[in-house]
Amino acid sequence: MKNLDELRRIRDEVRKSMELRSGGNRGRITVCMGTCGIAAGARDTMKAVMDALEQADITDIAVTAAGCAGYCDREPMLEVEMETGGAVRYGNVDAAAAERIVREHIVGGQVLTDLVF
Numbered sequence: 001m002k003n004l005d006e007l008r009r010i011r012d013e014v015r016k017s018m019e020l021r022s023g024g025n026r027g028r029i030t031v032c033m034g035t036c037g038i039a040a041g042a043r044d045t046m047k048a049v050m051d052a053l054e055q056a057d058i059t060d061i062a063v064t065a066a067g068c069a070g071y072c073d074r075e076p077m078l079e080v081e082m083e084t085g086g087a088v089r090y091g092n093v094d095a096a097a098a099e100r101i102v103r104e105h106i107v108g109g110q111v112l113t114d115l116v117f
């Protein structure tokens with residue numbers, strides 16, 4: 001850190017990240033982050049989810065991590081649970097697919113059947 005302004009910027013970034021991770025009650029996105037998921041790119045998927053939510057100014061969706069779901073061949077995987085519907089599990093979710101899920105499922109309310117597993 002070089003100065004007080006930089007410390008404030010870091011504080012604001014951490015607060016924003018914590019808001020995205022805790023979210024509200026409307027829904028939750030859980031990214032599988034077991035070793036198989038991480039090896040398949042789950043960190044990039046998690047980052048893409050967080051970035052897409054931030055760009056869309058969505059703060060009422062919690063973002064969490066889970067371990068291996070047992071379907072290593074479908075990694076990276078994530079699950080979307082919305083308050084008004086059941087859980088939907090998506091497989092082979094790269095960064096582009098994560099952005100689509102936020103745009104079409106979270107914002108638009110449409111399940112992406114081509115990614116559902």
